[in-house]
Amino acid sequence: MALSDLMTRLDVPERTLNRWLAKLVEAGQVQATGQKRGRRYQLPQQVPTILPSSANHPLFSDFTLQCINRVRQPLITRDPCTYNTAWFDAYQPNQTFYLPAGQRQLLMQQGRQVSAELPAGTYAQRIFNRLLIDLSYNSSRLEGNTYSLPDTEKLLLEGVAADNKLDAERIMLLNHKEAIRFLVEGINRLEITTDNIRSIHYLLADGLVAPGAAGHIRSDAVRISSTTYIPMDNQERLARQMGLITAKAQAITDPFEQSFFLLVHIAYLQAFIDVNKRTSRLACNIPLVRHNLVPLSFNDIDKDDYASAVIVTYEQNDVIPLAELYVSSYLRSCKLYSATAEALGIDPLRVQYRQARRDMIRDIVQQCLHGDLLNAYIQAQVEKCVPECHREKFTSDLHTDLANLAPFSIAGMGISLRDLEAWQRGRM
Template identity: 50%
Template sequence: MVNWPYMSNKSKKMAVFATLQQQGSEISLSEILQLLGAGYSERSVRRWLAEMVSMGLVIAKGKKRSTCYQAITAISEKQISFNDKKALNYINQPLFERSPVTYNAKWLDTYLPNKTAYLTKELKLQLHHAGDQNKNRLPAGTYARQIYNRLLIDLSYNSSRLEGNTYSLLDTERLILEGAEVPGKLDEEKIMILNHKEAIAYLVNNAQKIQSNFNTICTLHYLLADGLVPTQYAGKVRDYGMRISGSTYIPWENPEKLNKQLEKISQKAALIKDPFEQSFFLLVHISYLQAFSDVNKRTSRLSANIPLIKNNMVPLSFNDISKSDYQSAMIAIYELNDVHMLVELYAHSYQRTCQLYAVTLEVINYDEVRVRYRQIRRKIISYIITHELFHEKLEQYIHNQVKKFIDPEDQPAFVQDVKEDLHEINPERIAGLGITVSQLKEWLNKYKK
């Protein structure tokens, strides 16, 4: 596949919208540009904002240079008022007043796939209604690919944030899409985010064949832990004891028992038919077992997305969850085997994520330049492939055609659209181009050389 070194217009447009979502109040164009940093033209950002306003996704107040903008769906990290007061009251006691506990193997043993359920039928129906993107029975992972950049950024950011990472959402976006580091930040924070990027890419790229099994869980741990734990413990069960900060829970120490229990967790998970129940089961039990030397909760959060991505559900990005709420919910699991608090967080965050991604798709699917110049763009791509243009000749041909047929203010966006299409082209995407599959394959093979 052709590898063009640029940040696409769709990615930039999403970055503009994400920047607005992060703000608690209205913000001016100059402030937006300052937050975005280099690489964003004022004209393009102004045009994208106008599109978002016309779509009802953004509110504009004021006129001309005094105009300020605010996203309809802002991101927040409000604390939840948990319904499960009994568990909350218990874990809010001082540590010395709570009894020490160890791993309870019977809790897993009593869980019977498709008979026992942590999520109620009513809640599962709500989650299916909000998250089912597979109404047309598309191949596994199709929806995740549609929102791929947003998923990379949101899940990497939120999962890292819950571990105390101080990168902002915009910092995370720049690191993932542009490789831009933040001065003064710890290397460990950068590695944590980039490891998430690798693990999410693994999930999406293998969506059609990936399974909720022991090997997948260990692979996710390896990708997430690489460079953050000693090499011998990345992707492998630990062989020493550990303690949980802020909890009286004492996990198992025996590596043989940990291996067998992780295998049992993955086997039970694979039998669960409902994708949300399976997702929640993995989130709970991988965290609870603490089979690895570190990075257990991160592994559980990525594993929880396996059944969602496979079934073309909206992935879970852990939006709108505060770190303190998440810690409280996990302590309730460690010390009480009580999932109610985590169920509340899971449901709240998932439904919120569905709303945010529905808006994201609206933002990236509205491309006025792409629609206006569709025929010209297709003719250019067809000519490039049938006349076997590469490198300098390819660039020169695009440049000449753009100068002839495209309005000056639309030229940068049009060039980006052409290069995106060349980057993504495959036999399934040549309808209307007037080329054959063999012509495409020949062009791709020669370009790679």
């Protein structure tokens, strides 16, 4: 229903009705599509914490299938459109939400697999090889890359290229490797800025676009196949709009909403001559890696479904189809990386208190503490630095490390070999 239809049925001021609708949309109890006079409100197909689905498609709701069917019609039947600044301007961080509250809660519940108190990027670093392979493979696959998953693993981990494959496909995967490494290893300094988005694009596009184009806002016009969408032109305008996108993204507090906002708007702007969607897929992982959430590797997304969902955002400014893919793929990623973390035997508490444990080991060795002096020191420090619920585990880890101290394990602790030998002699 349109707002005007609702006004005829409800005896309330328009301002009040708008406020009610905004709250219902944020809570996921009502879905809104379109802009201005074309804006329509409807009840969701299902409770928002459950993925909508259709009998005709395992991931998409009936509403999404209708949207996608429209963008799969012949181009001549669809109206040309260009960048809609009003749609972008209408988004207000922490007031507007592309992902309903129920979905965001579900994603947080499934995506939080380690302590939020761990240093940024800890989780991604522990599953780095799996993330590297999956995200490189799936992001490249969505662009038509024909490398198989085993061949991708061989290329990225062993440097062995597959036979009978195009050089561009190999470069695309190797570029993903560099961009993902940049993302994970630099997460503590990687703010959502235009410069960092350009850096990600440079790493992804180097060798795949004309010399001098990688990382640079384009000065030429671009056209996108299979859509009537005509992106914004003019390098100065594009640079200014990219700055507005990153500034708005920085203001979003929910990591999933922030992630999805980047996925939508970096691709929509088309600020680079090519490799825009790949850049959006890497950039949308910045908030997830920073908050130690499961990264999004775009598993199990059909290439044509993804392309159609993106085109719906271009032509209809409707994010629901892409949101359904985002949520379903993310939940799939959670299951995958949960199994990976379990197989790797990740010990989050050990990682969380690593620095405190090493500081205590340094003091114990340098002060040559043993017996009662050692026990008193440990008790005092543990009570001061470690919450009661974690003390037993911390103390056990500390004693294990002390029992296994060796020259190779004191690197970076500030302990000299002479200190270690003196402390070890005192134990005899």
